[in-house]
Amino acid sequence: MTSYHMSPEEFRANGHALIDWIARYMENVEQYPVMSTVEPGTIREKLPGTAPEQPEAFKALLDDLDNVVMPGVTHWQSPSWFAYFPANSSPPAILGELAAAGLAVQGMLWSTSPAVTEIESAVLDWLVDLMALPQSWKMSGPGGGVIQMSASDSTHTALVVARERHDVPVDRLVVYASTQAHSSIEKGARVAGYKHVRLVDVDGNFALNTTALAQAIEKDVASGLTPVFIVSALGTTGTGAVDPIDAIGELARRYGMWHHVDAAWAGNAMICAEHRLHQGTLENVDSYTFNPHKWLFTNFDCNVFWVADRKPLLDALSILPPYLRNEASDSGQVVDYRDWHVPLGRRFRALKLWWVLRSYGAEGLRHHIREHIHMAKELTQRLEIDDRFRLVAPTDFALVSFSHVNGDAATQGIADAINDSGKAMVTTSRINDQTFVRVSIGQTRTEQRHVDELWKMICDFA
Amino acid sequence: MTSYHMSPEEFRANGHALIDWIARYMENVEQYPVMSTVEPGTIREKLPGTAPEQPEAFKALLDDLDNVVMPGVTHWQSPSWFAYFPANSSPPAILGELAAAGLAVQGMLWSTSPAVTEIESAVLDWLVDLMALPQSWKMSGPGGGVIQMSASDSTHTALVVARERHDVPVDRLVVYASTQAHSSIEKGARVAGYKHVRLVDVDGNFALNTTALAQAIEKDVASGLTPVFIVSALGTTGTGAVDPIDAIGELARRYGMWHHVDAAWAGNAMICAEHRLHQGTLENVDSYTFNPHKWLFTNFDCNVFWVADRKPLLDALSILPPYLRNEASDSGQVVDYRDWHVPLGRRFRALKLWWVLRSYGAEGLRHHIREHIHMAKELTQRLEIDDRFRLVAPTDFALVSFSHVNGDAATQGIADAINDSGKAMVTTSRINDQTFVRVSIGQTRTEQRHVDELWKMICDFA
Numbered sequence: 001m002t003s004y005h006m007s008p009e010e011f012r013a014n015g016h017a018l019i020d021w022i023a024r025y026m027e028n029v030e031q032y033p034v035m036s037t038v039e040p041g042t043i044r045e046k047l048p049g050t051a052p053e054q055p056e057a058f059k060a061l062l063d064d065l066d067n068v069v070m071p072g073v074t075h076w077q078s079p080s081w082f083a084y085f086p087a088n089s090s091p092p093a094i095l096g097e098l099a100a101a102g103l104a105v106q107g108m109l110w111s112t113s114p115a116v117t118e119i120e121s122a123v124l125d126w127l128v129d130l131m132a133l134p135q136s137w138k139m140s141g142p143g144g145g146v147i148q149m150s151a152s153d154s155t156h157t158a159l160v161v162a163r164e165r166h167d168v169p170v171d172r173l174v175v176y177a178s179t180q181a182h183s184s185i186e187k188g189a190r191v192a193g194y195k196h197v198r199l200v201d202v203d204g205n206f207a208l209n210t211t212a213l214a215q216a217i218e219k220d221v222a223s224g225l226t227p228v229f230i231v232s233a234l235g236t237t238g239t240g241a242v243d244p245i246d247a248i249g250e251l252a253r254r255y256g257m258w259h260h261v262d263a264a265w266a267g268n269a270m271i272c273a274e275h276r277l278h279q280g281t282l283e284n285v286d287s288y289t290f291n292p293h294k295w296l297f298t299n300f301d302c303n304v305f306w307v308a309d310r311k312p313l314l315d316a317l318s319i320l321p322p323y324l325r326n327e328a329s330d331s332g333q334v335v336d337y338r339d340w341h342v343p344l345g346r347r348f349r350a351l352k353l354w355w356v357l358r359s360y361g362a363e364g365l366r367h368h369i370r371e372h373i374h375m376a377k378e379l380t381q382r383l384e385i386d387d388r389f390r391l392v393a394p395t396d397f398a399l400v401s402f403s404h405v406n407g408d409a410a411t412q413g414i415a416d417a418i419n420d421s422g423k424a425m426v427t428t429s430r431i432n433d434q435t436f437v438r439v440s441i442g443q444t445r446t447e448q449r450h451v452d453e454l455w456k457m458i459c460d461f462a
Numbered sequence: 463m464t465s466y467h468m469s470p471e472e473f474r475a476n477g478h479a480l481i482d483w484i485a486r487y488m489e490n491v492e493q494y495p496v497m498s499t500v501e502p503g504t505i506r507e508k509l510p511g512t513a514p515e516q517p518e519a520f521k522a523l524l525d526d527l528d529n530v531v532m533p534g535v536t537h538w539q540s541p542s543w544f545a546y547f548p549a550n551s552s553p554p555a556i557l558g559e560l561a562a563a564g565l566a567v568q569g570m571l572w573s574t575s576p577a578v579t580e581i582e583s584a585v586l587d588w589l590v591d592l593m594a595l596p597q598s599w600k601m602s603g604p605g606g607g608v609i610q611m612s613a614s615d616s617t618h619t620a621l622v623v624a625r626e627r628h629d630v631p632v633d634r635l636v637v638y639a640s641t642q643a644h645s646s647i648e649k650g651a652r653v654a655g656y657k658h659v660r661l662v663d664v665d666g667n668f669a670l671n672t673t674a675l676a677q678a679i680e681k682d683v684a685s686g687l688t689p690v691f692i693v694s695a696l697g698t699t700g701t702g703a704v705d706p707i708d709a710i711g712e713l714a715r716r717y718g719m720w721h722h723v724d725a726a727w728a729g730n731a732m733i734c735a736e737h738r739l740h741q742g743t744l745e746n747v748d749s750y751t752f753n754p755h756k757w758l759f760t761n762f763d764c765n766v767f768w769v770a771d772r773k774p775l776l777d778a779l780s781i782l783p784p785y786l787r788n789e790a791s792d793s794g795q796v797v798d799y800r801d802w803h804v805p806l807g808r809r810f811r812a813l814k815l816w817w818v819l820r821s822y823g824a825e826g827l828r829h830h831i832r833e834h835i836h837m838a839k840e841l842t843q844r845l846e847i848d849d850r851f852r853l854v855a856p857t858d859f860a861l862v863s864f865s866h867v868n869g870d871a872a873t874q875g876i877a878d879a880i881n882d883s884g885k886a887m888v889t890t891s892r893i894n895d896q897t898f899v900r901v902s903i904g905q906t907r908t909e910q911r912h913v914d915e916l917w918k919m920i921c922d923f924a
Contacts, residue, residue: 002829003907004553004821004822004823004825004826004827004829005553005830006485006552006553006554006821007553008485008488008489009485009487009552010553011481011484011485011553011557012481012482012485013479014557015477015484015557015560016477016478018476018557018560018561018564018887019473019477019478019481019560020474021561021564022473022477022560022561023470023471023474023477023566024470025564026470026473027470034577035573036575036577036787037575038576040572040576040790040793040795040796041580041581042576043576043577043580043585043586044580045580046668047584047585049587050588050591051585051589051591051592051819051823051824052819052820052823053824054490054823054825055820055821055822055823055826056488056820056821056823056827058557058821059552059571060820061554061557061820061821065561067575068581069565069577069581069813070577071577072575072576072577072578072580072581073565073567073575073577074567074573074574074575074576075567076566076567076574076575077565077567079504081785084785086573087566087568087807088566089563089566090467090468090649091467091470091472091473091476091477091696092468092520093563094473094477094560094563094564094566095473095476095477095480095520095523097559097560097872098477098480098481098484098556098560098563099477099480099483099484099527100477101551101555101556101560101761102480102483102484102487102556103487103531103535103560104538104539104549104550104551104556104761104762105535105536105537105538105539106549106762107539110502111497111498111536112536112538113498113504113534113535113536113538114498114500114502114504114505114534114536115530115531115533115534115535116534117739118503118504118505118506118509118534119506119509119531119534120531121506121514122506122509123509123767125511126513127513129512129513129515131631135751139540149805149807150805150806150807151806152804152805152806152807153804153805153918160653161807163655164652169631169633170632171631173694181785183782183806184785184806185781186781187779187781187804187806188804190626190778190779190781191622191778191779191804192653192654192655193625193632193654193655202858210683214578220759228792228887237783237785238784238785243736269512272815273613293807299563299566299809300566300568300807300808300809301805301807301808301809306791311587316652316653317649317652317653318629319645319648319649319652320645320894321644321645321699322548322700322891322892323699323700323889323891323900324645328502333502334502336777341498341617342614342615342649342650342653342804343611343612343614343615343616343763344613344645344646344649345549345611345612345755345762345763347761347762347763348761351531351805355523357513358513358514358517358518358522358523359468359517359518359520359523359573360466360517361466361512361514361515361516361517361518362513362515363466363514363515363517364466364517365466367464367466368467368656376667378730397765400708402549403577409838418601427785429784429785430784431784438785444467
């Protein structure tokens with residue numbers, strides 16, 4: 001019988017070669033310019049205009065990783081990656097992704113592979129303890145956690161659930177967040193059909209001002225609108241600011257709003273007890289999301305979404321067609337995660353998270369997160385005592401925000417020069433009509449020497 | 463410096479061991495019962511109640527693939543997998559997923575790794591030619607394609623875009639699909655806030671009845687509602703029925719509706735010219751989605767979504783915060799795929815699709831899809847001439863739908879006995895108040911002998 005399949009024997013040889021390629025990449029990643037410098041269209045021009053008619057050897061594919069792909073890679077896994085937020089990874093995470101791809105099960109229902117659902121539930125319960133979240137968020141309580149692709153998906157899901165709880169037309173509902181909230185809130189609200197999103201003023205540290213929030217709510221209520229959704233940021237994208245979660249929760253409770261905590265990046269630091277003051281009691285919180293794929297050594301995608309009560313979530317998202325019915329689901333004894341998000345299909349993402357938690361141990365994870373934060377605070381001190389620079393915001397976690405005292409051009413000049421050097425990558429943002437440099441420390445292999453080299457460049461280019 | 467990281471050297475050794483484990487799984491997959499037989503809670507009980515404090519050796523993780531995971535795996539990659547639709551995979555896809563995890567780039571913007579965006583665009587353009595879709599859907603035209611997680615996500619996205627095109631409250635908008643349309647349409651509509659979804663009658667072959675559709679539209683228009691969205695199924699989930707896409711497109715054009723083609727599974731067969739009569743001219747189609755992760759040897763997740771015109775999509779989904787601004791995006795010369803879907807982050811899923819297309823060649827892909835369809839038609843013939851069975855629907859592709867002439871209990875009995883045997887897995891569904899067995903042929907390694915064995919069981923258990 002004709003077969004075009006790669007045999008298991010060939011897979012073994014090709015797989016070993018690819019593992020070796022990745023190991024070499026890990027060893028050599030510092031040698032590449034961090035930011036790809038190709039012009040638009042360069043990579044595409046290396047590809048033929050049509051798919052090959054005949055099979056190609058695996059060797060050709062592997063060679064093209066170097067020839068076609070690498071020039072177009074911006075190296076998120078470089079230890080000199082200080083741009084955006086990290087999307088860090090680690091060897092056990094890569095291997096977990098490989099194992100999941102090798103099994104290639106699709107866990108839409110408990111019955112379509114019980115291990116997918118049960119390991120996911122167990123591992124998210126582990127995280128409840130590791131991060132000191134409310135015990136009632138465990139699967140044994142009224143709440144529960146689920147892995148989604150991104151914080152954008154989780155926030156959008158929460159917005160949909162909040163909308164469905166009200167028998168009021170969506171154009172009368174109001175969503176609140178601070179001016180510093182992530183764009184996924186505005187986008188998720190638009191996708192969910194909301195017409196009113198209030199971006200509330202922040203205080204001097206860029207955290208949401210609850211007085212301004214209370215005023216905005218009162219104004220909307222007076223105009224006959226219905227406040228339904230409020231986001232607390234635990235670590236804003238701009239400067240890492242933390243909103244007063246407990247105070248916001250109190251307002252949420254008073255007005256019957258869904259309270260969503262967006263801890264996409266800084267949630268990871270909650271595994272360290274000394275940072276938990278930032279998240280408060282989480283008493284009046286309805287949902288909470290964070291990304292192990294940002295700062296917990298678990299490659300993208302791996303977002304976690306908890307709800308304090310799973311009932312409104314399931315009420316909003318469950319639809320049961322006849323071709324998905326099965327005895328286990330009908331029994332009510334199992335969790336079918338398809339009802340916890342928009343997509344039906346799902347891959348075994350819990351496997352890599354499980355492997356990361358076990359491979360590092362809680363101790364190892366805390367150690368490396370603390371190192372990142374330590375390096376960030378130390379860099380902050382250097383900036384603080386150097387009168388060429390101005391800190392734009394406090395460094396609570398591992399994001400350092402600063403500008404040049406000579407203004408925007410000088411500030412942007414530092415960032416551009418660093419990025420053009422190829423030796424490191426940072427991003428800029430704007431706040432209060434001022435450009436600033438964001439130095440986000442969190443790549444798996446970032447060490448003090450990488451931050452020192454960055455500091456040297458900052459000084460040289462200042 | 464203390465480090466809890468697995469070194470590149472350890473990664474190499476552990477990676478080889480895992481590759482070998484997967485190769486053995488490929489070789490032995492037929493020896494496992496296809497459907498996991500564990501009771502709810504069994505897998506979870508094998509896990510400790512809390513995360514380990516200390517690191518564990520990789521050996522322990524690998525051992526637990528056998529001890530903890532395997533009992534809870536339902537083997538989607540068994541060649542005797544005939545349940546649901548396939549979610550097939552292949553060695554080059556697994557390796558592509560591994561390479562993507564190894565690079566661990568995040569392609570939210572063109573500039574965050576140009577190779578992610580440009581290879582994705584190129585490969586989706588290849589598919590336009592392979593499937594004979596309209597040339598204007600290529601990135602060089604007004605349209606374009608993007609990879610999403612699932613067809614549910616693509617359908618939901620299309621529903622949002624359609625909603626945003628109208629300055630009419632969402633509770634006045636109407637969505638149409640046949641009674642046989644996938645549950646993701648009803649779910650996507652609910653998530654997008656629609657209040658009116660009309661499930662239109664089907665004809666004797668379970669394809670949408672356009673007369674009934676026209677009547678439903680007229681009735682809604684007469685009541686002051688606005689028809690905005692119609693789904694054509696190219697291969698329904700129940701029986702693989704194909705709606706009259708061109709005729710539906712004509713109605714969509716007349717009433718100004720968004721016309722979405724859900725070709726999640728059967729779209730894959732469009733790489734074979736002899737099946738393209740089913741999709742017609744695609745002239746009045748606004749969006750089209752199919753899943754290479756179902757039947758094109760590319761492991762989940764890999765869904766493709768094309769729009770005929772990308773402008774309304776970008777109008778609905780683009781939001782540009784200051785921390786994502788960059789020169790390339792500002793120049794307008796590049797595609798930023800974050801604006802094409804709900805999530806912001808995205809991994810390098812195009813890599814595995816690229817590797818599959820190259821490793822099989824178009825010829826290899828067509829060969830194996832044709833083999834699956836051939837086996838399905840041959841099984842259909844056996845059922846047709848056996849008076850114990852009744853075919854429930856025609857077999858246009860690789861899904862065979864039949865029932866036992868003695869009624870539901872006998873039909874369900876066949877499915878249950880097959881699944882309990884552990885030797886194969888099928889699913890049942892219901893149509894016209896009748897239970898039927900779905901035999902979906904499409905796992906990568908399914909050969910005639912597996913279908914023969916299934917047929918023997920069908921006869922034995924009849």
